[in-house]
Structure formats: structure tokens, C-alpha cells
Amino acid sequence: METLQLAPPQPPLLRSRCRQGRPVVRATLSKQTAEKSPSLAPRKVLLRVPVPTLPPPSSSQHPLPRVSASSLQYPPGYLGAVPDRTDSEEAGENITSAMSHLTNILSSKVYDVAVETPLQLATKLSERWGVNVWLKREDLQPVFSFKLRGAYNMMAKLPKGQLEKGVICSSAGNHAQGVALAAKRLNCNAVIAMPVTTPEIKWRSVERLGSTVVLVGDSYDEAQAYAKKRGEEEGRIFIPPFDHPDVIMGQGTIGMEIVRHMQGPLHSIFVPVGGGGLIAGIAAFVKRVSPEVKIIGVEPADANAMALSLHHGQRIMLDQVGGFADGVAVKVVGEETFRLCKESVDGIVLVSRDAICASIKDMFEEKRNILEPAGALALAGAEAYCKYYGLKGENVVAIASGANMNFDKLRLVTELANVGRRQEAVLTTAVPEKLGSLEAWKHQAIPRISTNC
Template sequence: MPLNDYLERILSARVYDVAVETPLELAPNLSRRVGNQIYLKREDIQPVFSFKIRGAYNKMVKLSRAELDRGVVCASAGNHAQGVAYSAAHLKCRAIIVMPATAPQIKVDAVSRLGAEVVLIGESYSDCYAHAIKLCEENGMTFVHPYDDPEVIAGQGTVGMEILMQHPDPLDVIFVPVGGGGLIAGVAAYIKRLRPEVKIIGVEPTDANAMYLSLKLGERVNLPQVGIFADGVAVKQVGEETFRLAQQFVDDVILVDTDAMCAAIKDVFEDTRSILEPAGALAVAGAKLWAARQKVEGQTLVAITSGANMNFDRLRYVAEQAEMGEEREAIIAVTIPEKPGAFRTFCGLIGARNVTEFNYRYASDDIAHVFVGLSIQNRSEVADLIEKLANEGIIALDLTNNELAKLHIRHLVGGRAPHVDNERLIRFEFPERPGALLNFLTGMNVGWNISLFHYRNHGADYGRVLVGIQVPAEEDAAFGDFLKKLGYPFWLESGNPAYQLFLGA
């Protein structure tokens, strides 16, 4: 399709039968902290709490009555599913929504309430897509693609059209969350045609960076696996048409981590009292990162807040990680001499800083280890404090970016087992489904003893598990085969200093 056709498609898109023109709101607190004017394009307040309703309806409303009577099928983790279900209810047609078994329950329930038929299958979009296509072929139904369809792209492009209408004054950058690429393709095609000086920057999670890699390599890549914390953008391969448009019109794609997304959720809450889902906060996290990297001030930035379908039980994890992402909390491990007055000296060196967590554990007759969380204003404070402690003969280690420390050790400090031999410490991500633990246990050699096991539900679609297993050195090969056959993502942590200080024998 000629690129110029998208301007006409977007201008003539049928979205407002069901979608609303969302506001473009200044985020005053965030703008003040970042030193730039940051506007939020509030797609999180659409009727289905996501921009996806635009593309889904624009595709479906242009089907013939005969096609609608045969029904539609889509594959989606949730937001596109709700858009299709809502549109089907409005157009009075049958809709089958194929969703992964790991889809957040809030999205599954929302689709069911809208009257669509939900089929849960597999663990990824690929599993859902294959089943959805099979249903279409068997029943003569129409597949509504979540992103790689010109009418879907045009529907999403109306977000860009609204931004220019709502802000006719100069704009510097528009930040767009990227999954399969439908939103950024539509927005970029429209903006670059009318205001080519405005930069379009995509934002992806570090562990779901399909568009970033594809643009760097000049061809679509297929990721072997993706992180699913930001489930709304957990896509292994971007669309063919969306990639073509991104190559033409997107200026850059940047990556942000989970902590940054959690911090962005908090930022938006503080300005709007609304709670975004992780994918919905991607653009805000990207805007903050870009402004800091470029060292710019006084520019006008727009971040598209794309969705608010957040599972409530994720909020606990988001709240914990937000302080890390905003660099407002530091975690340090401190070794102090086990003698009268040493603990008091250490506390005096901390000074008036707010202590967010404090764990002390006797280690031997000579030393003690302390695990401390501290509120900070900036990262330089941590280095200054560690240097100050070193000058007093106290050894300290910054664990702020240590995943093992943040996820597990802070909840297990003091769990030493001095008589445990040959302990291997492994951090796993278990699929959050019945039978995952049993599968792990039955695959283990009966001669290996579990010496430590820690699990904590973080509101994600996978469980973060820490396991200590006693494995004799001569069984290294068998243990390696077990881990490979198990198929769960894992990290060997026996050499991690956080483990050696607080848990190791």
C-alpha cells in the first residue's frame, strides 16, 4: 500500500461510534521534576480502558453485513480482545476471543462481560494466533488482527490526529508504547505527513524489544521469548506492515526496565490519581529516560498512556519497585565488627536518612551483616555513604540493582544453614499455573535435597522462586541436564555476593 494512503485512511476512520476523543493533559508534578512540559494522551480512559478499541472497531465496521453475521475471531492477551468484544456488541455480531491461559483475570472477565466467547489456550500470542486462524478457516469467520492490518493501523492513527488538533503549538517528541507496532505505525504515519519535525520515539521493555532489534537489524526479528510483566506489549515479532511504516517514520526506539515502568505508574498516579497497567506506563517511562539522557529542558513532550487494565494484586509489586525505578531507595549490605558500640557507630553514620528496611543477623564471633534500605534523593548519595562508611572501617556493598537482593534476599535475611554442604542456589521463573511446582519436584533426582525454597507472589503471570539444592560435585552434568529439560528460565546465583553474605553456609 502506498504510504500516502494512510493519511486518507486515518482521516476517514470510523472510531467515534464507540471510542471517545481522549484528553491531552499536562502532568504538572512530573513536568516539574523532569524539567520539560510532559503531556499525557489519556487513552487509558477509553470505554475499554485502552486505545485498542479504535483499531478493532475501524476494522469491523467496514466488514459487510454478511461477514459480520458469520462472526469475528481475534487472538489477544486482553486489550485488543476487549476492543473486539465491545465492537462486536455494538455491531451485534458473534465474537470468539482466543486468549493465552496466562492472561490477567481482569481482562478475561471484562471480555466475558461484553458478551464474547472466550477460549483460553497456550501461553503466548503465537499459540492463540494459530488457534484463532484455525477457527476462522473452520467457520468462515473473519480474523481481526491486533496490529498488522491497514484498517487497524488507521484506527490507532486517530490518536495522532487528536494530538495535533489538541496541541496546535510546537511539539518536540511524541513517545509511543510498542508491542506489535499498530499504534506507533498509525501515529507516525499521520504525524510525519503533517508535522515532520516532530520526533516519534517508540518505547519497549528491555525484555520485549522486538521493534528495537528489528529496526537496528533492518529486518523483523522473532524473539525466542519475551517478558510478560508488560503483557500488553509482550509480542515476539512485530507486524510486517507496522515494521514497514516504522522504518519510514519512526525516529528511534528506546528500552526501559520493569523498575522504570513501576516508577512511571506512580508518576501518573500522583498527577492524575489513575493507575496505568505496565504497558500503559511505557511511554511515560521512555519520556523520562530520554529527557535525562539527552539532558534537555523546556521541551514539549507527549506520552501516550495506552491502557489501564491492571490486575489489583500487581499493585503490591509495583509499589515496591517504584521507589527503585525512581531511584528514591537504595539497598546496601554492610559488614560491621561484632563488638560493643559497632552497631551504634553504623547507625550514626547513616544519620538522618529515612530507613525503609533494616535487617540484622549475627554471622560469627567477629562480624555481623546488616541489610538496609534507605530513602535517597539521587544515586550519588549511595556512593558517598559507602565511602563514608569505608573511612570508618565498615565495608558496604550497593545492592540496589541486584535482582536477587531485591526479590528474595530482603525477605530471607538471617537464613543461614552452616552445616549444608554442596548447596547450589538457583533463581527461577515458574509459570504461574497448577502443576508447575510438581513438575519441578518430579524432575529432580531423588538424591538431591532442597535446602532452601522461597516463593513470593508478585502479581505477575510467572512466579519468582529461589531454590537451594544440595548437589554433589560429581553430579554436575546430571544437574545441568535437569535444568535444561525443565525449561524454566533460571539464573545460577551461588556466586552472588548477596547470597554469600546473608544465606551461604
């Protein structure tokens, strides 16, 4: 039996400014709050809000082992982290659970707010890859992301009395917009806690939907701690981004639409993975009605929390997480999402940042739409998988999950796209800080680079 040595768990660190011994953060409140006092006349005011201290993990809470993303790496396109199902639960319990998921997805109310997005053939990519590439266009949702499906499904099931008390969530982007739009449709008051590092374009879009925006903390963990504490104090329900059955089943309606729209046999569905809500929901439906279809998750190589969790057979916590694909940059996957992925997902493909950028470029050339990095993740994984296994003539689906791209990130994407296509290379070197060293390097290195390239 393989012995796994993991670093001891550590409590999450809160990075904040301190004043008189108390941790504080910057917070921005919406007009609704400002109007309560005549002294707060500006539309936005800078306040100091105490950050709740997160309790250290105790032995009774079974703290998660901390591991490094680099501890599990394999070639792009390789299907790794295949779950071990030899010791799965009793078949009867699994069938009962699967039928319950199926019923909940079929009866979901997401279409009160979401649209049934098209499944489009990518003709240029299909010709280049040698397979039929189908794009599930969740980037065409009203908030340019699939996230509103799960948020609305959970909120629509809340009792009327609870909706009157309001809801709260923490998010750096897509989930926030989903909750805000759902709250607007349900005539419900919503507070959205977002890190102070959130780009203005994102929190402005949430505010336009009528929600109260609070910019708090330098990281998602701090924003989440604030949201949960405020929710308890005000009686608001916390709407999680992925780890709740109603959220998962709301995302599962995407799988239902794919099965209904797909003509002919389907080989695999490639799904971006962050906390696991999207892939868990899709797998819960597709594996029940079309068990032969492979459900393949795709993660960045430096944000592979689900791959590591499936590999070790238990949830883990990443010691660091890459933030380029911020929509899937999570350190810990959900408890319920992990359980469902262990039961139904076929494995995880890992891709590089360069490959993600190349897929953003592919999508633009194919459909003239710009996906965010997390939104192009599944497309990058599908290409890598098809090339690695030499897949030909099959139907494959990639979820285009979101298009909330930060404008200032476009320059980096364009620079790295050709690197991902191996059309360009980025070279680095060190030159001594001595007079004439740069000229000497140019005479020695430039001819060799030109010859080899």
C-alpha cells in the first residue's frame, strides 16, 4: 500500500491592515447603506470593517491535508486522477441517490432566469483536430456565465420568509452576478462580498443588478469569512458557489440540454473544474441517462485541487493556487461535489496557461467571442486529450463556461497564445552588470538563436 506523506494542516492566513490591535479591511458600501446617515453623502464611502477571525482547524473537524499542486503533474491530455470505485457504497444507495438527482434536475426552475444555450459545431476546430467539436455556449447566458443556474435554483427553493430576510454570498465575479440577477428576479435583497482586488468592471456589473456590494479583504477567504459572519448576524442565507445540492442540480441542467441537443453518439464532455459544482451536476444527469459518455474534468496544472483529491481518495487543500484562470482558482473542492465526482467522473486532464490562451484565440477565430481563461479551460483540455489519444471522427463537447474577461488581461493572453500553439518561444537569459557585457552577449547568442530557430 502506498504511504502518503502530507504537510500538516495550517489555518488559513488573513492578510489585513491593523488598527489598535484589531484586524480591519477596506469596505465599500452601496448607496442603500450610505443613505442611512446624512454624513455619508457620496455614493461610495470607504469604511473599516473588522475581519472575523477564522477558527483554527481542530482534530474533531478532520482538518484537510495540505499539498502542493506540483506534487501531481502529468502530460497535457493524459487522463489522470481516475477515481477508485472498488470500495464504493452499496449499489442500492447509489441508484436511489442518482434517481433523486435526476428528478431534481428535471424539475429545476433555472429557466425562469437562464436561457437554454445552443450546442454549436466548431467547424474550423473540427477540421483541424479530426473530430466533431461541439461548443456548449454558456458564455451566452444573461450574465455571460453558467453560474446563475445554480444560484437561482437554490434561491427559488427558499421559503418566502427567508427570502424576505435576504441572502448573502462571497465571490470575485461570476457567482456574484448570478446571485444578483436571481435576487432581482425574486425581488430579494442580496449582499455580495467581494475582495478589494476585484476589478471595477465586475463589482459595477453586480451593483447595476441592484445588489449591495461590499468590497472587503484582500482575498476570497476574507470575503467569505465576512459574508458568513454577516449572514449569521442578519439572518441571511449564505448562497455557496458550488457545494450545495440545489446549486449542483441547477448546473446539472447543462447536461440535460447536451443530451437533448446531441444528435448521434457522444464520446465525451469536457468540463472546467473549480470547486466541482458544474462537473458534479453534469455527471449526475449524463451518467444516469447515457453512462457510456465520458465526463472529463479539466483543471489548470497549478490549480488542480480536484485532481489531487481524486488521486488521494480524499479532499485536500492546496498550499498555493494559480490565479490566472481565476474562475476555477480554489484551494479546496466541495464536500458534496467531491463525493459525486468520485462516483461519476472519468478523470481529470491538466493544461497549461499557454494552452488556455491558445484556446481563447481559437474561440475568437471560430465564433468571434472572447472567453475568460476559465471559460476556455474545457476547450484546451479537449484539444490536448484528442491529440494525446489520437481520437478521430468522434463527437466531443466542450463547455464554454464564461466570458467575463478582464480587459487588462487581454495583452497577456495574446502574448501567450502563440506560445501555446508552439508558434513562438519566450527566451530568458542573465547578463552580468558589467560594461560591454550586453554587446558581448548579442555577438555570441544571437547567431546561435537564429540558426537553431
